[in-house]
Amino acid sequence: MNGSGETGIGAGRRRLLRGAVAGTLGAAGLAAASDHSAYPADRDAPGRDPGRGEGDASSLSVALLLYDGFTALDAVGPHEVLCRVPGVRVTTVARKEGPVRTDTGELALVAERATRDITRADVLLVPGGGDRGVTAMMEDADAHRWIRRIHRHSTWTTSVCTGSLILGSAGLLRGLPATTYWASRPYLEKVGAVYTPGRFVEAGKIITAAGVSAGIDMGLHLASRLADEKVAMAMQLAVEYDPDPPYDTGSPEKADAETEALALKLLADSAR
Amino acid sequence: MNGSGETGIGAGRRRLLRGAVAGTLGAAGLAAASDHSAYPADRDAPGRDPGRGEGDASSLSVALLLYDGFTALDAVGPHEVLCRVPGVRVTTVARKEGPVRTDTGELALVAERATRDITRADVLLVPGGGDRGVTAMMEDADAHRWIRRIHRHSTWTTSVCTGSLILGSAGLLRGLPATTYWASRPYLEKVGAVYTPGRFVEAGKIITAAGVSAGIDMGLHLASRLADEKVAMAMQLAVEYDPDPPYDTGSPEKADAETEALALKLLADSAR
Numbered sequence: 207m208n209g210s211g212e213t214g215i216g217a218g219r220r221r222l223l224r225g226a227v228a229g230t231l232g233a234a235g236l237a238a239a240s241d242h243s244a245y246p247a248d249r250d251a252p253g254r255d256p257g258r259g260e261g262d263a264s265s266l267s268v269a270l271l272l273y274d275g276f277t278a279l280d281a282v283g284p285h286e287v288l289c290r291v292p293g294v295r296v297t298t299v300a301r302k303e304g305p306v307r308t309d310t311g312e313l314a315l316v317a318e319r320a321t322r323d324i325t326r327a328d329v330l331l332v333p334g335g336g337d338r339g340v341t342a343m344m345e346d347a348d349a350h351r352w353i354r355r356i357h358r359h360s361t362w363t364t365s366v367c368t369g370s371l372i373l374g375s376a377g378l379l380r381g382l383p384a385t386t387y388w389a390s391r392p393y394l395e396k397v398g399a400v401y402t403p404g405r406f407v408e409a410g411k412i413i414t415a416a417g418v419s420a421g422i423d424m425g426l427h428l429a430s431r432l433a434d435e436k437v438a439m440a441m442q443l444a445v446e447y448d449p450d451p452p453y454d455t456g457s458p459e460k461a462d463a464e465t466e467a468l469a470l471k472l473l474a475d476s477a478r
Numbered sequence: 479m480n481g482s483g484e485t486g487i488g489a490g491r492r493r494l495l496r497g498a499v500a501g502t503l504g505a506a507g508l509a510a511a512s513d514h515s516a517y518p519a520d521r522d523a524p525g526r527d528p529g530r531g532e533g534d535a536s537s538l539s540v541a542l543l544l545y546d547g548f549t550a551l552d553a554v555g556p557h558e559v560l561c562r563v564p565g566v567r568v569t570t571v572a573r574k575e576g577p578v579r580t581d582t583g584e585l586a587l588v589a590e591r592a593t594r595d596i597t598r599a600d601v602l603l604v605p606g607g608g609d610r611g612v613t614a615m616m617e618d619a620d621a622h623r624w625i626r627r628i629h630r631h632s633t634w635t636t637s638v639c640t641g642s643l644i645l646g647s648a649g650l651l652r653g654l655p656a657t658t659y660w661a662s663r664p665y666l667e668k669v670g671a672v673y674t675p676g677r678f679v680e681a682g683k684i685i686t687a688a689g690v691s692a693g694i695d696m697g698l699h700l701a702s703r704l705a706d707e708k709v710a711m712a713m714q715l716a717v718e719y720d721p722d723p724p725y726d727t728g729s730p731e732k733a734d735a736e737t738e739a740l741a742l743k744l745l746a747d748s749a750r
Binding site for chain 1: 558577582713718
């Protein structure tokens with residue numbers, strides 16, 4: 207649990223709702239609200255980069271790849287951190303624009319752009335997913351071609367959870383240290399990578415994160431790379447990432463065999 | 479960083495992709511895939527409970543309220559944990575069905591149901607959002623009526639981040655201990671609640687979580703309440719929640735004034 211918030215209350219009269227102190231949104235915020243700001247009029251022009259062409263030459267584009275059966279938190283954890291880094295625009299991308307369902311089928315996120323319309327991004331981010339979704343992506347030659355094309359010019363190519371198996375299937379991890387979801391570690395070897403422990407593993411311009419929630423840790427690290435440590439530290443506060451897990455069962459090294467078996471059963475039973 | 483995974487690799491040959499060991503998805507998984515399983519044919523029948531009416535009398539319904547300007551991780555953190563708890567179905571609900579944009583405007587989640595069609599839920603979950611979105615919800619009498627109606631029969635009524643200000647505005651927190659986003663603590667008093675430190679605060683059947691990422695901790699706690707501690711421990715492993723934040727700046731008690739000011743600026747600048 208966090209420490210006392212009493213000083214926070216006293217000192218915080220000026221803070222009100224979050225962010226209010228920094229200037230009632232400002233002209234930029236109001237302009238953005240009027241047109242949703244996400245895409246210029248020529249948003250469908252082929253080959254346009256996500257996050258570019260908005261009169262902000264300094265913007266950094268993050269292409270967040272969604273696919274049927276991805277895991278929501280794998281995508282949203284790093285998204286939440288990166289979308290507030292100055293100059294960064296995160297754009298959801300999928301084979302087709304529109305809703306993309308997660309591994310349980312209970313939730314859908316909207317892909318703003320189709321992969322055919324995106325040829326460049328400063329950062330590629332590939333979340334993991336359930337067995338069915340990841341297996342399909344591991345066999346999807348079109349997806350692999352697109353991933354390789356984006357990777358060719360990216361500054362960073364990243365994954366969360368079993369997303370590294372997709373990067374590996376696209377041929378990006380041969381001989382490289384990498385990590386993945388705990389239950390999928392043996393699969394890294396099959397795609398030519400060398401399993402390396404860690405919440406995230408940086409190898410050249412590729413960063414792979416461990417399972418699901420590790421995307422938040424990776425996102426903060428990436429924020430420090432895209433901006434600087436001050437911004438990353440501020441983003442950790444902005445998402446109040448002062449974790450206090452109720453148990454100490456967050457990795458297979460810490461959990462017992464019964465917990466591990468139950469975790470795998472819950473995952474299998476919740477898959478569609 | 480996690481400990482060595484070498485034993486994990488050796489012992490893990492049987493685990494393959496996550497969940498695969500527990501039975502190639504099983505008949506239930508395949509059946510679910512064929513019809514998306516989320517809603518029966520009568521999904522639009524007024525008054526039907528989310529998660530009910532699927533031939534599973536033991537199911538527990540979680541209504542996850544989305545609104546224009548909500549914060550993605552506030553919603554997806556607990557969703558990721560709760561959606562795999564046996565018998566639990568999480569349904570996204572908003573004023574209207576369809577895409578609902580987050581506080582930055584860069585991301586949209588799909589609301590599966592409209593509030594007018596939902597009159598009961600075992601669990602109500604209200605995420606926080608940016609200033610504009612939360613302020614609007616704090617003044618939305620229709621939303622307050624719906625929240626009070628669901629709360630009347632809920633087993634648990636919960637919030638993440640500034641979602642507690644919405645619960646408070648609906649009149650649910652008078653005199654109760656509660657928490658919220660760190661920068662919004664003074665506002666709790668305005669809605670009649672008593673700010674209480676903690677990643678989450680349980681008061682009767684109301685559980686309020688601190689900011690953004692605290693929804694994951696709260697989700698695990700709620701999993702233990704809806705099922706049992708074994709399930710919650712397994713879900714902590716399932717989302718590999720073994721956090722290793724790169725900095726120690728996740729709360730205002732730990733961050734310095736410069737980091738706090740920058741966090742508020744990043745939030746304001748990223749708001750639409």
